[in-house]
Each structure stands twice: as C-alpha cells, then as structure tokens.
Amino acid sequence: MQIKAAVVRERSGPFVIDTLDLCDPRPEELIVRVVATGMCQTDLHGRDGYFASPYPGVYGHEGAGVVHAVGAAVRDFEPGDHVVMSFPWCGACPNCRQHRLSYCVRSRGLKMRGTRADGSTLLSKDGAAVYGAFFQQSSFGTCALTQERYAVKVRKDAPLEILGPLACSGQTGAGAVLNVMKPEPGDSVAVFGVGAVGLSALMAAKIAGCDPIIAVDVHASRLALARELGATHTIDHNGSSKVVDEVRAIAPGGVRYSADTSALPAVLREAIESLTPGGTCVLLGSARRGNEVSIEIPFLQDGRILRGVIQGESTPKELIPQLVDFVMENKFPIQKMIKFYDFADINLAAHESSSGAAIKPVLRMPAFAG
Ligand SMILES: [Zn+2]
Ligand SMILES: [Zn+2]
Numbered sequence: 001m002q003i004k005a006a007v008v009r010e011r012s013g014p015f016v017i018d019t020l021d022l023c024d025p026r027p028e029e030l031i032v033r034v035v036a037t038g039m040c041q042t043d044l045h046g047r048d049g050y051f052a053s054p055y056p057g058v059y060g061h062e063g064a065g066v067v068h069a070v071g072a073a074v075r076d077f078e079p080g081d082h083v084v085m086s087f088p089w090c091g092a093c094p095n096c097r098q099h100r101l102s103y104c105v106r107s108r109g110l111k112m113r114g115t116r117a118d119g120s121t122l123l124s125k126d127g128a129a130v131y132g133a134f135f136q137q138s139s140f141g142t143c144a145l146t147q148e149r150y151a152v153k154v155r156k157d158a159p160l161e162i163l164g165p166l167a168c169s170g171q172t173g174a175g176a177v178l179n180v181m182k183p184e185p186g187d188s189v190a191v192f193g194v195g196a197v198g199l200s201a202l203m204a205a206k207i208a209g210c211d212p213i214i215a216v217d218v219h220a221s222r223l224a225l226a227r228e229l230g231a232t233h234t235i236d237h238n239g240s241s242k243v244v245d246e247v248r249a250i251a252p253g254g255v256r257y258s259a260d261t262s263a264l265p266a267v268l269r270e271a272i273e274s275l276t277p278g279g280t281c282v283l284l285g286s287a288r289r290g291n292e293v294s295i296e297i298p299f300l301q302d303g304r305i306l307r308g309v310i311q312g313e314s315t316p317k318e319l320i321p322q323l324v325d326f327v328m329e330n331k332f333p334i335q336k337m338i339k340f341y342d343f344a345d346i347n348l349a350a351h352e353s354s355s356g357a358a359i360k361p362v363l364r365m366p367a368f369a370g
Pocket of ligand 1: 089090091092093094095096097103104105106107
C-alpha cells in the first residue's frame with residue numbers, strides 16, 4: 001500500500017514528505033493508521049546519525065492510531081482498535097526471558113537498524129529500499145507497520161491524538177517513579193530537568209503521594225508548568241550554584257529519590273548529591289559515549305544508589321493502559337505539555353523541539369485515503 005512518510009535522505013538532512021510503498025503485514029504484524037505521533041529527541045538523534053541508522057530513513061516512535069489491517073495470526077487486535085505503539089524487544093534474550101523488556105540485549109538493533117530483526121525492509125520508493133522500522137514502527141507516516149506484541153490497545157473514549165507520547169517519554173518518566181522508585185506517600189523527590197520525561201515523572205510522583213516534589217530546570221516557563229502539574233517547590237538552575245543546598249533546605253537531610261533527565265555530568269552529580277542516606281537517583285537522560293560523572297566514594301557508601309532506567313522499566317501493555325486511565329481522570333494531564341503541528345510542519349516541530357520552544361511536539365497526520 002502507498003503511504004506518505006517523512007523521509008530523511010542524508011545525515012542531518014531535512015524531513016521530506018514523500019509517497020512510499022509499505023509492505024503487507026506478516027502473520028504477526030499490524031498496520032496502524034497513524035492519527036498522531038509524538039516527537040522525541042531520539043528521533044532527531046536518529047536523523048543526525050547518532051545510531052548509525054542507514055539512509056534514507058523514516059523515524060518516529062511515539063505513534064498512536066487505529067488498526068487498519070492485521071496479519072493472519074493476529075488474535076488480540078482487529079481493524080478499528082485504538083492502539084499506541086511502544087518499544088521493541090526480542091523475547092528470547094536473558095533479559096526478555098526475565099520479563100525485563102526495556103533491557104532487551106537486542107533492542108538497539110531492533111530500534112535503530114532500519115529493518116525487521118531478519119534484515120528485511122518495510123518501506124520502498126520506486127523499488128529502492130527505504131529504512132523504516134525505527135523502534136519497529138516509524139510513526140512519521142500516515143501508516144506504520146508494527147508487531148502485535150509491541151502494540152497496546154487503549155480505550156476508545158480516550159483522545160488518541162494525545163496518547164502517542166505515552167509510548168516513550170510518558171512511560172519513561174512515569175515508570176521510573178511507579179516501577180523503579182515505588183515511593184511511599186510522603187517520600188521526597190527531586191526531578192532535575194522538567195521536559196516531557198521529567199514532567200511525566202513529576203505527575204507520577206504526585207499520583208504516588210510524594211511530598212515535597214521539587215522541580216529543577218533552567219526554563220522559567222517549564223518550572224511554572226511543573227508547579228501546575230504537581231511540583232510543591234521549584235528551583236531555577238540558572239541563577240543558582242547552590243542547587244544541592246536549596247534541595248536540602250526544602251528536604252532536610254536530602255531527598256529520598258531523585259531523577260536526572262539532563263544527562264549533563266554536573267547536573268547528574270547534583271541529583272546524586274541531593275540524596276539522603278539510602279536514597280536512590282535514577283538517570284533517565286541519554287548521553288553520548290565519553291561522558292563521565294565523578295562521585296565521592298564516602299557519599300555513595302551511605303547506602304545511596306545511582307542507576308539508569310530505560311523506558312521506565314515498563315511492560316507497555318500494563319503501564320500504558322494505566323496511564324491512559326490517569327489521563328482520563330485528569331491525574332496525568334499530558335496535553336498540557338503538548339504542542340500540536342500539522343505533519344507538513346515536521347521540520348518546524350523538530351526545530352522547536354531542539355530549541356526548547358516545544359516541550360512535546362505532536363504531529364497530526366492528514367486524513368488517510370486508503
Ligand atoms: Zn531480548
Ligand atoms: Zn523516545
């Protein structure tokens with residue numbers, strides 16, 4: 001079938017909307033008519049060659065839409081179902097067998113190689129391969145092909161056009177709190193960097209009953225939004241070289257939990273140094289190779305934990321429907337961080353994502369005539 005998709009032809013090149021051929025689904029696959037898709041920095045890192053994905057490529061990994069066609073072996077979905085497409089995993093490696101899906105040892109290839117696991121491509125232009133299958137979905141198109149096991153059915157009364165970001169930034173932030181920190185009501189938490197991931201963590205901290213909830217950022221507008229979404233205190237990182245002291249003034253002795261979404265070594269160190277003895281810092285941001293952080297050994301010795309978390313350590317078919325319920329109960333008002341763009345304005349969305357003008361760009365797809 002023919003679709004429209006945003007193709008990047010060379011490293012750091014523009015997104016160009018083009019007509020492509022999408023292959024038929026295999027028995028375990030679905031074709032989803034994309035209604036809207038979030039844009040995440042990882043898409044732009046893909047465009048810019050960070051993962052050595054081949055060109056021409058199609059990106060996008062926060063797609064939400066309606067099932068258009070199902071393969072012969074698909075049992076849990078039928079055309080018309082509303083779905084969010086989430087991250088891929090192999091199902092066979094030691095981590096997948098322990099149901100630690102976000103740490104699948106084959107995930108990088110499945111996300112970034114531009115093909116199915118067996119190397120086959122999904123998209124073509126005049127018979128020449130186009131590398132889609134980004135996160136096994138490539139949602140920057142009017143239709144996307146994914147596997148049944150990566151698709152999450154969502155309730156039909158929820159507004160699909162805001163649900164795509166739950167697939168990555170939403171569950172990354174919320175899962176870090178609900179699956180990893182598992183705070184008790186009244187536990188203190190500090191979130192360093194309140195973009196889409198940090199705000200999702202903060203909303204989850206509020207749901208869990210954390211207090212205080214401290215937001216740290218350099219953008220005054222984001223701190224204001226953080227307050228609206230549940231932060232009890234905000235710290236403007238711009239004017240302060242004493243962020244750790246400020247956190248400790250709000251939470252005497254330090255916070256029980258901290259999260260860093262910036263992956264900047266100096267900020268990650270502050271997130272660690274804000275911890276009380278026995279506290280846990282989770283790293284949610286991603287940095288390029290070569291970045292290091294140093295920690296004072298006696299400080300870590302006091303039972304403090306530093307650990308990385310991918311995709312909120314979630315099982316998407318469990319966490320995403322739960323987050324959709326929170327959205328419908330207005331406990332997870334993700335729409336407040338979203339800025340919508342027409343698909344045709346994808347390059348503007350990318351620019352405003354990088355500049356910080358948009359916290360979470362969401363592209364609305366044109367009506368699909370297929
Ligand atoms: Zn695996
Ligand atoms: Zn992402």
